[in-house]
Amino acid sequence: MTPPHDPAYGTAPTGGWTPWGTWEPAVGRPVPAAPPVPAVPAPRPLGPGGIAVVVAGLVIGMVLAAVVGALLLRGAADDAGTAAGEAIGQAMFGGVSEDAGWYADPYAVGGLGPVEQTDPVPPGELGPDPVLDAYAQECFDGDLQSCDDLYMESAPLSDYEEYGSTCGGRVKAWTVPYCTELD
Template sequence: MSQPPQSPDPAPDGPTTSDVPTAPDGQSAPGWPAPGAPWPAPAAQPEWPAPAPQPDWAATTPTWPQPAPGVVPVSPVAGGAPAAASPGRSAARGRWALVGVGLAGLAAGAVGATLLVTAVFSGTAEDIGRGMAEEFGPAISEGVRDGMVEAAEEEMELYEDGITSEEYGWYAGAPGGDVEQFPPVEPEDLGPDEVLDEYAQSCFEGEYQACDDLLYESPPLSAYEEYASTCGGRVKEYTVPACTELE
């Protein structure tokens, strides 16, 4: 009996049949390509220069001038007197004290001057008012009196012009016949005016022009005017336009 042919022995380093992958249908899978050449070695890195040395800050720091020592207030020592204040503070306090004293003196002086001016002005105003009253008082009284006299004269002129005209029947004589006359009455206590008193006395003695003058110069509604309007008590008030008509 003959034996089947034997396959040659596989190479010792080659893969066996069981190690070769097979396709699903039992066929042998194609072989993978062998790996390519290896990667080239990296190029050499350039050498960087060494860093510059750092500066020594302590050695290069400038030296600043130290400030002058100030005056430091010393706290009071326990059990002893307090330390003296600095000369600057003492001088400042002294100046402020002088300023305060000066302001107080200025305020007191202003108040005193105001009171003095007020007192002087009050006294001066009183003196001025008193002097003006003494100077202008008589002139004002005389002006008022003259105005009243002028008004009385104008009123009397109008009265004479109207009553003695022919319209009222007083032409060349009193209306309605003779005027009733009475004995004269002596004037008594008519007023303090000496001039008017002389007119009244002359009117009483029979000087009829003095009666008319007294009427013109007497203050309105005064006892002088009432006495003159009666011609010294010889007729009723304002019965005749002028006392000279009785002559």
């Protein structure tokens, strides 16, 4: 088949590229056949044993990745935790004594030293709870265990809790961890 052409330019070419970007063989020449493409064999399906091997390999790979990741991150996390703890200890307590070791509680080694105590203060009206009122009165009367009980059983930020934390007005709030330590 020859493409249409303008007679002013002569006859149509025989063979070669056409103006439309296709190849036309020359008249009388056979078109060479493309080489055969080798057939790709279809994959064999995995049996139950093959699936088990693949799953076991995946599980072992994930476990190994987790172990390696944990080992790599462990050292960095320990260093970060130690640095954060030291910074907090420095900010809150002005540093941790060497005697305290890893425990930064100021009460743990030698306490805070002597605690300034004053005479107890009457509880007054702390709230509507008769049980907590009884603890407050016993705390004022000198039963320091009642002061601790009042602190532990009262609602956070309540007047009961504040009175218990002062051991009945004997110390500043939260100066001692337990009022029974004043004995």
